[in-house]
Each structure stands twice: as structure tokens, then as C-alpha cells.
Amino acid sequence: MESLRSTLFLIGLASGLFLVLLPLPLRAEPQEARCAPRQFPHLALHGDTAEGHWLVYRNTKSGLSFRYPTSIRVEEENLAKFPDNNVIVDLMGDGLKNPDINVMRFICARGQKTPEMAAARARALRETHPEEDSTGRVSDGTVGSLQVDGHEAIVSCGCGRGACQWRVLTLQPLECIIFPMEPGEGSDDSLPPPHDGEFPLLSIINTIHFESATK
Numbered sequence: 001m002e003s004l005r006s007t008l009f010l011i012g013l014a015s016g017l018f019l020v021l022l023p024l025p026l027r028a029e030p031q032e033a034r035c036a037p038r039q040f041p042h043l044a045l046h047g048d049t050a051e052g053h054w055l056v057y058r059n060t061k062s063g064l065s066f067r068y069p070t071s072i073r074v075e076e077e078n079l080a081k082f083p084d085n086n087v088i089v090d091l092m093g094d095g096l097k098n099p100d101i102n103v104m105r106f107i108c109a110r111g112q113k114t115p116e117m118a119a120a121r122a123r124a125l126r127e128t129h130p131e132e133d134s135t136g137r138v139s140d141g142t143v144g145s146l147q148v149d150g151h152e153a154i155v156s157c158g159c160g161r162g163a164c165q166w167r168v169l170t171l172q173p174l175e176c177i178i179f180p181m182e183p184g185e186g187s188d189d190s191l192p193p194p195h196d197g198e199f200p201l202l203s204i205i206n207t208i209h210f211e212s213a214t215k
Helices: 002-021 031-035 048-053 115-126 201-206
Strands: 055-058 064-068 072-076 085-093 101-109 138-148 151-159 164-170 176-180
Touching: 031 138, 031 151, 064 085, 064 101, 064 201, 101 201, 115 138, 115 151, 138 164, 138 201
Parallel strands: none
Antiparallel strands: 055 064, 072 085, 085 101, 101 176, 138 151, 151 164, 164 176
């Protein structure tokens, strides 16, 4: 009997130690932390290098133009399936471990936006913030702003179960949403805020210019 008690005691002790040593489940990262700006090296080009060495994309129908490095190519989507949009442009590049990936997309809506319309839109967007639902997804919400071609653009953040992604929305003279697409393996290009990572996405955004559109 004493031997049996000793054996049961040792089994209970071992079981207790096993439970203590089991890794605790990780708590989900709060959405505020997931969408908070990270610290990335300040590498963005402010036009000097881009002016001299980069190619120029220009869409005369919408007036959108920007510069991009020779390591990236531009592809325009067929708008027949997207009648509400003025232009959809994809930037394609070769990642470090993922060749021929879609790096970033521009989607510009039809119609010119006045300063008054842009101001009203900005006020409405500033009232929305990322909110996490019961599934762990974080809806898009405003986290900041930046200057694009001399006008304020809104920066938002949204998260799925995996990673978070930034988006930039220009408000005038065109309303264009700009966002990273398929980052290369190990890339942090989609993490907020917009920055130069594996691809110089912020530097490309810094070269955006809106010209007079043709009818």
C-alpha cells in the first residue's frame, strides 16, 4: 500500500510539473499595437534620385503620374470590368525570393474632387479607427496622414488573422487608393506605416503628381 501511495504521488507530481511547463497560449496582439507605426529605416527618396534615374508612368485619361525604378514594370488593368474606376495600375517586380510579384496597386475613381469635398471626406475618415471583431480581423481605420503632391492623403490600417496592411487614400484632385499587394517572402513592405522596404514604395508615392486629365 505504501509503495502504491508513493507511486501515485510521483505520478501526480510529474503531471503537475508537466502542466506547469506547458507553453501558455499566446494572447492576441491588441489591434492598437498591430496598427501602430513600426520603426523603419528612413530611406524614402524625395524626388532627387527618382527624377534622374527612374522611369515615368503617365495616364493621360486620369492625369495620374508617378516615377518608378527600372526594376519594376507597370501594368494597367482592363477597365471594362471596373466601370466606376478611372484607372487601375499594378506595379510588378521581382522579390528577393518571389519572382514576378504584384508589388503595389493604384485604384483611382472617376471624377475630380474639389478642396471642399476633400476636406469633408478627410473629416469623415478621421472619425473611423481600426476596430477588432470577434474573428480577430481588424477593419480599416485611419491611423495618420501624409502629403501627396501637396495635398493631404489619409493613411489607414487593416489586419487579417495574419498581418496588417497600410493603405493610402488621396483626396484631391483624384480619389485614389494605393496599397501593397503581395510582399515577397520575408518582406515587411505591407506593415504600417508606408515605407521603403524590399521595394521603394514610399519613394514611389512621393513622386505622385496629378496633371490635367484629357477628356
